[in-house]
Amino acid sequence: MSFFKLITPKAFVELAQKETSRRVIPVDSTWYLPNLNRNGKQEFLTLDRIPNSVFFDIDAVKDVNSPYPHMVPDLATFNQSMSELGLQRNDVLVVYDRIGNFSAPRCAWTLAVFGHPSVYLLNNYNLYKKLGYPVENDKRTKWSELGPTEYKSDIDLSAQKVIGYDEMLQLVTSGELSKRFNVFDARTVGRFDGSAPEPRPEMSSGHIKGTQPLPFGELLEQDSGAFPESPELMKKRFDEALAKLKDNYNPSLPTIAMCGTGVTACIVMAGLEHAGIRDVKLYDGSWTEWVMRSDPKLITKGRD
Structure with missing residues (x-):
């Protein structure tokens, strides 16, 4: 079994159309190297994204007590972050980033480390847009349009x-x-x-x-x-x-x-x-x- 699965844009769109018992939630986790002077969080709010996406911030969902960036968070931090995004344990999460496959694999890996049951890595956003699948361009003011939940995982594979x-x-x-x-x-x-x-x-x-x-x-x-x-x-x-x-x-x-x-x-x-x-x-x-x-x-x- 793979830790998480790759999914093509076509298969993702078909999954979202056919799935009736669970929500299929796109997860934008765009992050850039500091020398590029770009901000993935701000781009999520102001530029195109897959409809109904939430934003998972790998700069924030981490071990906040470590002096090193992006260290794996503890389970409580992970659960709180997922709750704030309005995610549920039975959601199908499809992770992507604006570069293509850059920071999204880190997000998908983190979700899998903490035992989210259904995690896909979109392969990838560039192809998704090239194939003409829908994007939304409205300005956002928050990282998720979903109401908060009580997300609770008791799995930590770190x-x-x-x-x-x-x-x-x-x-x-x-x-x-x-x-x-x-x-x-x-x-x-x-x-x-x-x-x-x-x-x-x-x-x-x-x-x-x-x-x-x-x-x-x-x-x-x-x-x-x-x-x-x-x-x-x-x-x-x-x-x-x-x-x-x-x-x-x-x-x-x-x-x-x-x-x-x-x-x-x-x-x-x-x-x-x-x-x-x-x-x-x-x-x-x-x-x-x-x-x-x-x-x-x-x-x-x-x-x-």
């Missing part, structure tokens, strides 16, 4: 789906990371090898020893930003990326995905799951936490 800093540090300092895990970093090769800057100017670029670059764009269609439609094509795209990047992959080992702040790593995770690779964890703090907490000697440049 212990199984997340690897923390202390475990990563032990694996790196013992030299065991690459022996026990495939570890892929979704940032660009330049950020990975230290030849290009991070989008956060206070951050050094580079990588964790034992990790390999797998820029998320390598797993997406270049024209639309969509994942290849079938698992077979997804696996072929993954294999081609490995060959291009000269990465190694051991299918007998579990996999860890990371990136800058735990957002685009979820694109890699979604792609791997779509290709049939199931045992994948997220290093949630990712490069930002590593730089802020680790000895500078544990920042590696170039390729291992």
Whole structure:
């Protein structure tokens, strides 16, 4: 079983038309890198969106006590956020973002971590609009038009789906990371090898020893930003990326995905799951936490 499912625009529209026992709720979770100077929340209020969407803010639904961005929230925070959006446990949630497949995989992953029963990732909004499916352009003043609910999940899979800093540090300092895990970093090769800057100017670029670059764009269609439609094509795209990047992959080992702040790593995770690779964890703090907490000697440049 996949952690969450991909759904084409056509299949989404058909699902919304045919489903009679449950609500089908589009969930916009657009988020941009800070150097782009764009605001996904404001765009949701003022620009086009799928009709009847709610906005899930990955900048707000997080561990507010952590100094690192986008860390997984606790169950109470998640339940409160879902209640404020007017969502119910039996809703079918279809997640998208305005870029295509950028921040939406992080939102879909979060929903699945906390056990929402029916989560889809729209593949994707660019194709949805290109195919002429309906959008609304009215100005909004709030993130949801639904009345508040008492959403209550008692499921928290973060212990199984997340690897923390202390475990990563032990694996790196013992030299065991690459022996026990495939570890892929979704940032660009330049950020990975230290030849290009991070989008956060206070951050050094580079990588964790034992990790390999797998820029998320390598797993997406270049024209639309969509994942290849079938698992077979997804696996072929993954294999081609490995060959291009000269990465190694051991299918007998579990996999860890990371990136800058735990957002685009979820694109890699979604792609791997779509290709049939199931045992994948997220290093949630990712490069930002590593730089802020680790000895500078544990920042590696170039390729291992």
